[in-house]
Amino acid sequence: xxxxxxxxxxxxxxxxxxxxxxxxxxxxxxxxxxxxxxxxxxxxxxxxxxxxxxxxxxxxxxxxxxxxxxxxxxxxxxxxxxxxxxxxxxxxxxxxxxxxxxxxxxxxxxxxxxxxxxxxxxxxxxxxxxxxxxxxxxxxxxxxxxxxxxxxxxxxxxxxxxxxxxxxxxxxxxxxxxxxxxxxxxxxxxxxxxxxxxxxxxx
Amino acid sequence: xxxxxxxxxxxxxxxxxxxxxxxxxxxxxxxxxxxxxxxxxxxxxxxxxxxxxxxxxxxxxxxxxxxxxxxxxxxxxxxxxxxxxxxxxxxxxxxxxxxxxxxxxxxxxxxxxxxxxxxxxxxxxxxxxxxxxxxxxxxxxxxxxxxxxxxxxxxxxxxxxxxxxxxxxxxxxxxxxxxxxxxxxxxxxxxxxxxxxxxxxxxxxxxxxxxxxxxxxxxxxxxxxxxxxxxxxxxxxxxxxxxxxxxx
Numbered sequence: 048x049x050x051x052x053x054x055x056x057x058x059x060x061x062x063x064x065x066x067x068x069x070x071x072x073x074x075x076x077x078x079x080x081x082x083x084x085x086x087x088x089x090x091x092x093x094x095x096x097x098x099x100x101x102x103x104x105x106x107x108x109x110x111x112x113x114x115x116x117x118x119x120x121x122x123x124x125x126x127x128x129x130x131x132x133x134x135x136x137x138x139x140x141x142x143x144x145x146x147x148x149x150x151x152x153x154x155x156x157x158x159x160x161x162x163x164x165x166x167x168x169x170x171x172x173x174x175x176x177x178x179x180x181x182x183x184x185x186x187x188x189x190x191x192x193x194x195x196x197x198x199x200x201x202x203x204x205x206x207x208x209x210x211x212x213x214x215x216x217x218x219x220x221x222x223x224x225x226x227x228x229x230x231x232x233x234x235x236x237x238x239x240x241x242x243x244x245x246x247x248x249x250x
Numbered sequence: 251x252x253x254x255x256x257x258x259x260x261x262x263x264x265x266x267x268x269x270x271x272x273x274x275x276x277x278x279x280x281x282x283x284x285x286x287x288x289x290x291x292x293x294x295x296x297x298x299x300x301x302x303x304x305x306x307x308x309x310x311x312x313x314x315x316x317x318x319x320x321x322x323x324x325x326x327x328x329x330x331x332x333x334x335x336x337x338x339x340x341x342x343x344x345x346x347x348x349x350x351x352x353x354x355x356x357x358x359x360x361x362x363x364x365x366x367x368x369x370x371x372x373x374x375x376x377x378x379x380x381x382x383x384x385x386x387x388x389x390x391x392x393x394x395x396x397x398x399x400x401x402x403x404x405x406x407x408x409x410x411x412x413x414x415x416x417x418x419x420x421x422x423x424x425x426x427x428x429x430x431x432x433x434x435x436x437x438x439x440x441x442x443x444x445x446x447x448x449x450x451x452x453x454x455x456x457x458x459x460x461x462x463x464x465x466x467x468x469x470x471x472x473x474x475x476x477x478x479x480x481x482x483x484x485x486x487x488x489x490x491x492x493x494x495x496x497x498x
Binding site: 063064065066118125126127128129130133136137140143144145147148150151153154156157158160161173174175176177215216217218224225227228 | 261262263264265305307311346349350352353354355356357359360361363364366367368369370371372373374
């Protein structure tokens with residue numbers, strides 16, 4: 048059984064070497080017993096220990112004001128540079144700069160993100176334009192995926208966002224998306240409301 | 251040689267309507283439908299004039315606007331009960347505009363996250379790179395450009411008769427001209443671009459050349475504030491001299 052400090056720094060090593068965010072479950076796998084190995088097999092490390100180690104690492108980097116941070120992205124943990132050094136990194140890694148999404152892609156993506164699972168027809172109704180091209184781009188980039196089919200005539204495909212979506216925007220989960228500024232009925236002039244909504248409002 | 255410009259920066263008829271409403275500082279919930287319909291159709295005409303491909307959705311919206319307009323002009327039908335029972339013909343459009351606006355704002359916030367994320371670097375991974383951008387370098391909206399363009403067109407001297415010579419101006423020439431001007435000065439104001447234009451054809455050719463340069467990502471178009479003067483600069487990404495297909 049490795050001691051607490053070893054677990055913590057082993058996790059640090061895993062995060063350091065990983066290109067993708069690592070989930071606590073993936074990290075735990077690294078410690079899982081390997082029967083008959085030279086080391087004689089190590090006992091599995093508890094999930095709570097892993098979580099505690101991650102939290103410790105995160106606060107260590109923060110208090111030491113290091114050049115990188117431990118971030119929660121797409122349900123996992125990832126080492127990422129601190130944005131106060133963005134100017135230097137941007138200059139140095141010019142060729143690595145990610146392409147910004149087009150306005151059409153971004154609008155389509157926002158409908159998918161907030162209304163998922165959603166059909167193409169639903170997206171088109173909201174945006175008022177054909178979204179074939181934008182959806183295709185988003186699917187190719189792996190930001191959107193097909194999640195299933197809607198059980199209505201024609202069984203249209205349903206779309207949802209992916210892990211790559213969360214990574215692209217630096218979000219831990221879709222729950223982190225800010226609330227959509229839903230317009231309320233009060234915003235609409237009384238005269239503009241169809242009769243059935245007017246009665247709703249009075250209740 | 252015919253020159254067709256195909257731009258895919260259209261955000262759709264709802265976006266155009268929101269733009270027109272915002273520009274005139276109107277309330278979405280109380281749109282003066284006659285005025286907005288006129289402005290909307292004016293834009294479609296401009297797009298047509300520029301030989302831009304007009305998506306079918308823009309025409310459907312034009313029809314919808316005209317239908318709403320005619321409904322509002324009609325006196326209430328006495329046989330269909332009291333007038334207050336009838337919903338405002340604009341209600342459905344208003345609902346769609348508000349809904350679209352909410353998603354557009356959400357898209358803006360995503361853009362903010364994207365910008366924040368772009369300042370954060372992780373260990374280099376091929377899979378984390380989004381390859382192939384689908385967006386030309388474009389800061390103002392297409393509508394801003396067209397608005398500015400319509401101003402230039404309106405400022406032209408009217409009733410000037412002249413003969414059209416074959417190939418008097420070509421887009422390829424104008425592309426070169428704009429590009430050379432940008433090599434000399436780092437920034438050109440949109441209106442300056444047309445100062446020397448003698449007629450509508452030259453203005454249109456120059457504008458098409460500008461759109462082409464935007465598409466090729468050779469220039470960047472930006473506005474300091476909304477509805478402000480549009481500035482044209484060389485795209486920071488374009489460091490190579492302009493080559494094909496304008497070599498000659």
